Amino acid sequence: MNIAVLGGGSWGTTLADLLARKGNTIRLWIRDPEQARLVASQRVNDRYLPGVELCPSLRVCWDIGEVMQGAQCVLVAVPSQFIREVLSRHKHLFPEHGVVVCASKGVENRTLQPMSRVVAESLEGKSPRYAILSGPSFAQEVSRQLPTAVSLGCEDRQLAHTLRDVLSTDFFRVYTTPDFKGVELGGAVKNIMAIGSGIADGLQFGHDARAALITRGLAEMSRLGRAMGAQERTFMGLSGMGDLVLTCTGDLSRNRQVGLKLGQGQKLEKILASMRMVAEGVRTTRSVYGLGREYGIELPITEQVYKVLYEDKDPRAAVQELMQRSLKDE
Numbered sequence: 001m002n003i004a005v006l007g008g009g010s011w012g013t014t015l016a017d018l019l020a021r022k023g024n025t026i027r028l029w030i031r032d033p034e035q036a037r038l039v040a041s042q043r044v045n046d047r048y049l050p051g052v053e054l055c056p057s058l059r060v061c062w063d064i065g066e067v068m069q070g071a072q073c074v075l076v077a078v079p080s081q082f083i084r085e086v087l088s089r090h091k092h093l094f095p096e097h098g099v100v101v102c103a104s105k106g107v108e109n110r111t112l113q114p115m116s117r118v119v120a121e122s123l124e125g126k127s128p129r130y131a132i133l134s135g136p137s138f139a140q141e142v143s144r145q146l147p148t149a150v151s152l153g154c155e156d157r158q159l160a161h162t163l164r165d166v167l168s169t170d171f172f173r174v175y176t177t178p179d180f181k182g183v184e185l186g187g188a189v190k191n192i193m194a195i196g197s198g199i200a201d202g203l204q205f206g207h208d209a210r211a212a213l214i215t216r217g218l219a220e221m222s223r224l225g226r227a228m229g230a231q232e233r234t235f236m237g238l239s240g241m242g243d244l245v246l247t248c249t250g251d252l253s254r255n256r257q258v259g260l261k262l263g264q265g266q267k268l269e270k271i272l273a274s275m276r277m278v279a280e281g282v283r284t285t286r287s288v289y290g291l292g293r294e295y296g297i298e299l300p301i302t303e304q305v306y307k308v309l310y311e312d313k314d315p316r317a318a319v320q321e322l323m324q325r326s327l328k329d330e
């Protein structure tokens with residue numbers, strides 16, 4: 001397949017490399033010309049995926065027109081808050097009824113829209129056929145060909161199966177589900193819980209606290225998902241429980257790292273200034289907090305993470321408040 005990958009961060013680079021190694025025709029768009037030239041000549045994305053030698057057939061380019069030429073599928077791995085801007089600006093390059101796979105995890109701040117809506121609205125008039133790729137997958141592990149399993153949410157069963165076959169390898173196993181809403185919401189909300197789990201671990205609150213956060217985080221995610229039209233059982237799968245477990249426990253998670261530092265007493269501004277990569281959960285917390293209010297759904301962990309991130313609440317007081325809520329049935 002001829003595929004354009006938009007987003008030269010760690011995930012876009014990893015997926016482009018994986019697909020190129022399978023013999024697909026892959027072009028990777030890196031928006032910064034200097035960075036694109038460097039990656040193209042050195043055959044390593046030193047900034048976002050150091051130490052991984054890229055497949056010789058993978059073309060790296062800053063000219064998005066060239067990258068999009070003849071693409072049968074566009075895989076989007078740009079941070080979620082920039083997807084609308086990138087797709088809208090380059091809408092003329094997209095074919096009608098083209099296939100778009102969104103691999104980014106987040107909910108837009110301005111509109112509170114999940115990624116499927118952002119893609120559909122940005123490409124309005126082009127009627128894109130879209131799928132959401134999510135699930136427990138650290139770029140650093142996938143790029144080293146370590147065994148990984150993910151979810152692909154796509155309403156069109158035939159397209160889902162085609163994409164599954166295109167994306168799967170011996171070490172990267174793709175499961176399909178028509179519930180794209182559940183897949184995208186799971187991928188977005190787990191980042192909030194990863195920050196929460198990092199906070200608890202940064203405070204050295206122990207394994208019990210972390211297990212409680214993961215489990216109650218799953219309940220919170222499912223509650224919001226149900227209200228937004230997702231299927232509850234999707235959250236028991238890879239893009240829900242799977243990614244929660246990974247990012248709430250795995251130190252490779254950038255969202256967990258943000259939480260750990262907050263729990264250790266660092267300030268958000270300083271933490272973000274020290275990071276080169278994106279921690280989607282920081283901005284997604286703001287969106288999901290807004291969704292909770294819009295849908296009238298109780299999201300206690302999200303609310304406390306929001307207060308720590310945006311109201312400078314003491315992390316210890318946030319955990320205390322969670323523990324002192326009125327007692328209820330599970």
Ligand SMILES: NC(=O)c1ccc[n+]([C@@H]2O[C@H](COP(=O)([O-])OP(=O)(O)OC[C@H]3O[C@@H](n4cnc5c(N)ncnc54)[C@H](O)[C@@H]3O)[C@@H](O)[C@H]2O)c1
Pocket residue numbers: 007008009010011012031032048077078079080082086103104105106137138139140276277278280
């Ligand atoms: N890295 C992973 O392990 C992983 C795994 C699964 C999903 N994801 C998701 O993939 C998405 C991309 O994350 P990543 O880890 O590749 O990012 P990254 O932190 O590795 O890189 C950030 C990327 O964002 C780009 N960027 C920054 N500002 C931009 C703008 N204004 N417009 C367009 N691009 C801009 C940078 O050029 C860079 O390519 C996120 O939604 C993330 O949650 C990441």
Ligand SMILES: O=P(O)(O)OC[C@H](O)CO
Pocket residue numbers: 105135136137138139191194243246247252253254255256278279280
């Ligand atoms: O590093 P994080 O926290 O953005 O997590 C990366 C992936 O989403 C893990 O599935």
